[in-house]
Amino acid sequence: MAALNVLIIGPGYAGKRYINAFQSLEGEFRATEFNYAYVAVSKKDLPFTYYSNIEQALKQHLPDVIVVAVSDGNHAEVLFQLEGYSGFIICEKPLVNSADDLHRIRQALVNTLGFCMDMVERYSEATDYLKNYIRDNSLTLLRANFIWGKDRIHDHRTTCGVPSEIIHSLDLVEWVAGINEHLELDAAIGTESNFSISGDNILDSVSVTARLGEALITGYSSFTNIIRQRTLDFIFSSPEKELVYARLTFDTPEWDNDHLRLWKHTKQGDELIQAFTTSFDESEQALKTIQKLRKQVREVIHYLLNNLPPEHAFADLDTSLRLQRLLNTIEHKVRRIGPANYVLKDERELFTEDGSLEQLG
Numbered sequence: 001m002a003a004l005n006v007l008i009i010g011p012g013y014a015g016k017r018y019i020n021a022f023q024s025l026e027g028e029f030r031a032t033e034f035n036y037a038y039v040a041v042s043k044k045d046l047p048f049t050y051y052s053n054i055e056q057a058l059k060q061h062l063p064d065v066i067v068v069a070v071s072d073g074n075h076a077e078v079l080f081q082l083e084g085y086s087g088f089i090i091c092e093k094p095l096v097n098s099a100d101d102l103h104r105i106r107q108a109l110v111n112t113l114g115f116c117m118d119m120v121e122r123y124s125e126a127t128d129y130l131k132n133y134i135r136d137n138s139l140t141l142l143r144a145n146f147i148w149g150k151d152r153i154h155d156h157r158t159t160c161g162v163p164s165e166i167i168h169s170l171d172l173v174e175w176v177a178g179i180n181e182h183l184e185l186d187a188a189i190g191t192e193s194n195f196s197i198s199g200d201n202i203l204d205s206v207s208v209t210a211r212l213g214e215a216l217i218t219g220y221s222s223f224t225n226i227i228r229q230r231t232l233d234f235i236f237s238s239p240e241k242e243l244v245y246a247r248l249t250f251d252t253p254e255w256d257n258d259h260l261r262l263w264k265h266t267k268q269g270d271e272l273i274q275a276f277t278t279s280f281d282e283s284e285q286a287l288k289t290i291q292k293l294r295k296q297v298r299e300v301i302h303y304l305l306n307n308l309p310p311e312h313a314f315a316d317l318d319t320s321l322r323l324q325r326l327l328n329t330i331e332h333k334v335r336r337i338g339p340a341n342y343v344l345k346d347e348r349e350l351f352t353e354d355g356s357l358e359q360l361g
Helices: 013-024 054-061 072-079 104-108 127-135 164-178 285-306 318-334
Strands: 001-009 033-040 050-051 066-067 088-091 116-117 138-149 183-193 202-212 217-223 224-237 243-249 259-266 269-277 335-340
Touching: 001 013, 001 054, 001 285, 013 285, 033 054, 050 054, 050 224, 050 285, 054 072, 054 183, 066 202, 072 088, 088 183, 088 217, 088 285, 104 318, 116 285, 116 318, 127 202, 127 243, 127 259, 127 269, 138 164, 138 202, 164 183, 164 202, 164 224, 183 318, 202 224
Parallel strands: 001 033, 001 066, 033 050, 066 088, 088 116, 138 217, 183 335
Antiparallel strands: 138 224, 183 202, 202 217, 224 243, 243 259, 259 269
């Protein structure tokens, strides 16, 4: 029987989602024995081997795949400790922070078998449909706008701020409509505040203008949005010189409930091309919020065990570094206002993993 050794570095909210995703897929790979271990500052209530440091875990567990799920401010420190590792790495987003040395990151990971940053919305059926429709119908993007936000004011986790949120929408615009083009930032304006335990002047919201080839892109992303709001609007031109409209909506009203509406305007009204919502009514309750993550993990497992190329191209190291450079440019160019104050009591109130998914997702 083959074996797949999985190491989770940081078994918090994100790390446990990955554990659930791997375990839920074991039945599809019955000829493989899955062995789990984790690295954390202290031992957790998990039935797996615990390591207090990465060096020991690498030597003793011999992981085939490592999930880096620590807080984003600690990604670089972990990735540097994985220098020379020759297995597969899945990394939570963003890759690192704006102050981290990207050249050193690339050098540290040069020997990896594969790399995948967690751009989970790539794995939505709604995303798939629109991406394929654009290709099959030779559409050209003219205009796109996104809103991508949620409320993390009471979150107990550290964060680099809104770059960790806006990365999803930036990646999606390129993934869906970019073909071989990449985003070029024009301008950015943002707000900083003490919403996070990470500091009193953390960038919590940002509005950007950019170009994707000839297309104009605008967007707003925030960690102090009063609701979870994840939409991308597109206007395309067709070879017949007609306008085609599309809206993608993610995780509404629940995680992994995604929506696509695709249409044309006519003199007689809207001509609907496609409209659907992803749903998982037959899924176990525990798996309903990790459907896209399970697709990602399944493709990683197939890549490792069967040498199968992924159906959805991995957000590999080159892609992750490029997206990080774009985030760094936003942070460096943004005009800031603030700081806003969200801590009104003597002590900050925090929500933990036992709290609301709306807060922690």
